[in-house]
Amino acid sequence: MELFGENDFKIKSYNSAVFNLEKTEKRLADLSLDQLEEIEGVGKSIAKIIDEINRTQSLGYYEEMLSKTPAGILEMMKLSGFGPKKIKLIWEQLKIETLEDLITACEANKVAALKGFGDKTQEKLKESASFLIQNRYYLHYREAEKLGKILVEDIQGLSDNIKVSLTGEVRRKMEVIKPVELLVATTEVAKLRDYLRDAEELEFLEKQSGPRNLKAIHLSSGAEISIHLCKPEQFVNELFRTTASPLHLSYALEGNQSFTQLLKEKNYDSEEAIYSAAELPFIAPELREGLWEFDWAKSKKMPELLEVSELKGVLHNHSTYSDGAHSLEAMAQYCKELGYEYLGISDHSKTAAYANGLQEFRIKEQHKEIDLLNEKMGDFRIFKGIESDILGDGSLDYSDDVLASFDFIVASIHSQLNMDEKTATNRLIKAIANPFTTILGHPTGRLLLQRQAYPINHKAVIDACAEYGVVIEINAHPYRLDLDWRHVHYALEKGVMISVNPDAHEKAGYHDMYFGVCVGRKAGLTAEQTINALSRSEIEKYFEKRKQQALSKA
Template sequence: MPVHNNEIADIFEELADLLEIEDANPFRVRAYRNGARTVRSCGKSMHDLLNQKKDLSTLPDIGEDLAEKIKVIVETGKLPLLEEIESRTPSALSDLMKIEGLGPKRVKTLYKELRIKSLDDLKRAALSGKIRELKGFGRKTEQRIRERVEHFAGEAPRTRLTEAEEIAATLVDYLRNTEGVKDVIVAGSYRRRMETVGDLDILVTTSRNSPVMDRFSDYDEVDEVVSKGKTRCTVHLRSGMQVDLRVVPQVSYGAALHYFTGSKAHNIAVRKLGVKKGYKINEYGVFRDDERIAGRTEEEVYEQVGLPYIPPELRENRGEIEAARDDRLPELIRLEDIRGDLHCHSNASDGHHSLKQMAKAGVECGYEYLSINDHSRHVTVAHGLDKKRLLEQIKEIDKLNERLDGIVLLKSIELDILENGSLDLPDSVLKELDFTVCAVHYKFNLSRSKQTQRILRAMDNPYFNILAHPSGRLINEREPYEVDLEKIMEAASERECILELNAHPDRLDLTDERCMMAREMGVKMSISTDSHSTSDLDFMRFGINQARRGWLEAKDVINTLGLAELKKLLMRDG
């Protein structure tokens, strides 16, 4: 039974949480967190790498100890060290760490003082007024905890797209190797490239008497077969994800793909167009009375209602039907339009690889340029650069660029926006950079007005270029901070500043709807990976997914420009 990267990373994360609650050595805790990040973001399966006899200790932040632990997890599905710690510290305490505002010290206090071991215990304690009585908590903290635990508990569990991809890829390969199977495709929100996926809808076409249903229900990762028939089978996987498999006839393949890709609102709008023409549209085809007149391809379905093909990413009933009818569909950005990455870290701060290694990886991506954006001094946990170290790095990049062939390293920094709106380093050093990427990394709890003014004041600085991960959210982990993004976008347009679409699959910040807003307001964007290793550069495709869902074209994104045009645009005065 294959163990997926996200399962290994989850074990390391839980181990780090419990060790931190136990006041373990912070370097040991950080080692597991860094290891989890490496495994989760690795483009190759740990299971496959071990089968290929690869040395996992060569991966960033892994080393021999974690490599051996990964091997144990892959072979057994568990880790003895975690079981040992769980025997003395309840594993459910790790869930409490997912509640924003509850760090290890507070979780430890809640456990020791109130014997809180679970989210249910936490909710009861907050409702009873017991938490406010603890030292360091108070009434307001108790209220915030109650709100956040109710929000956390009320959300339907959804899987981040990158984790869903790993699950889906293994399953699709498995099904393709089934006798008689022709087409295999994952539909639903997965195909629309939503940032999170609720379940997987898989469509297959087969020859007669293919054993695909039996083979699917016998899949190693199936935990429960919910229902099974000749053309549909529903299972729950070990991960908890539900998967629906449907066998569809070739003549209905396009209609079924359209129907099960959704969204529901988009499909209803298309069906209404069909009704006006006297057609019935469903998963079996397009019908005039009882005659099927289309359905073999999606293009046929759209053609029958007078529309061109609409890409899956746009199918949310947010104006795409009207745009298609009026021949106004955007020419969506593609991965091959990207000329470089404008947000990457090196091992000078919290990245894993050297400048030269990052440059080589950029060449392999086919990039013309790649920016180095190590953290500034305020982010001490990331070994942020002060003025002296940044000036040294600038000289190092200049020397390296003289030797590089086929790519230029851009001199930049991920610059903290301080609470008062000033930038973390003086203008005297910022002027030596090609541009800056500025970000909020602390004081997320400011009021909407104060947070907005903080960013607006920062944008007044002539050396401010790009606002990184503008809402500060982490998908399934941290809510966006309160900020008026519409006002930020208005200011960005006026000041010739750029908004980043952070392509890291844990962030995907901005959201698709905010990307649409930026496009409508004429605000330029960058799509950048926030890479902390060479393998992270592959995250660009997730940013492209999000950009396409936000209707972005190549002309809306600055890193589709050549180097000379890019530098001119980033000068702020045009």
């Protein structure tokens, strides 16, 4: 609608309808026209649209717009820093319909000449378009795992004579994946080929496939699928070989042998046996990067990697007080149902006006409600938190007496994301040094495959967290996974505590904790270094102690 010059306020009302529809607990498919109209933001027109989707499983208006929009223009909608207005102009004035043509036009200085554009915009556009091209057909881990599991199940179902497993980067739980790799051992390759040829959601790339490898494309996502083939007796060896990173495989073992050579000697019947032969303890698949796992293995200090089941509570969550979809009570109830001992609610702070951030008087209202809920929820406890915006100069956006009214504070950056490394680092360190800061939220602001992290000096930031006793978040949202596991490793070395936080904006968001655990494990995270693996009473004491320290310093 934005691209086709539809009325701005009409667009706004569609947006607000979607916002409210996502919040509602009702199943839209069960509602009549009248019932639909009762939903806030839904009037006669939008009710009819939902009804059309209910009846026909599609929407004529949407299909029509989609058919008028080139695929490259849809891709451009993802360019960070560029919205519909600028894309519309590029499309109409320069007749550009692909990211590649866009880059060429930037290089030919054609974009800077457009009204409202300039040299800087052109440069940023080129950079942003290259970033998107680079990330094309990558999947976030969540989607890759989901697709991979469906493929494994389908292929397993083809015959009893098939062994199949995820392998490669998806088995190592990398944050973004290309391609999705599987290993299949079978004597019935024809069945597998037929499956790839016939599966509606796949395109089998026969020409690019060979006797040891089959390739396909997942049509809706564009994801690449690579299926390694082997004989049944080679399954373990091949699983090991295709899982490990090149660095892991080539690592010099005792006697200067590498795994690559070891695997040539014989067929093993388990991965444990392979490590045994190398005189090493078992190394979990997600650690096989060739980075630091051998240091642990050789000194017999393999960490006992964190499990989701070891997490006792959920910190950093939003409710309808700010931009969450579900009420505080609903969030708390569901958290309790999942078996957690506590919930840390941390709605947006007042600076985040776009997210309905909490003014001081609304904080008081929320605290009253939390007190009431805590009275009636038995052993379960809601902790009073806030996701306080880190302002441009590194200060938090409430006065000390307001900050002191919380049990814990997540300090996060949401604005001015384009500082240079030095300024951004100093800003973060100032926030870390604030005695009221409990947890540093999503430290680099990255959105995987969408927005690059702002540059920071990771070492300096982590060192500051160690010095001031600030916990670092692994934001478990599949698009963030921030702090990156490569830096979590350094944080663990410095003894910094980690909090695996879902940043849930709805009840279902709690389940993202799994993805945070995945990246924590890659860095060697254990329950001992995870703050939300503490029990309710332990974390209560921890928060209390932190606050007393803060008050004595403030």
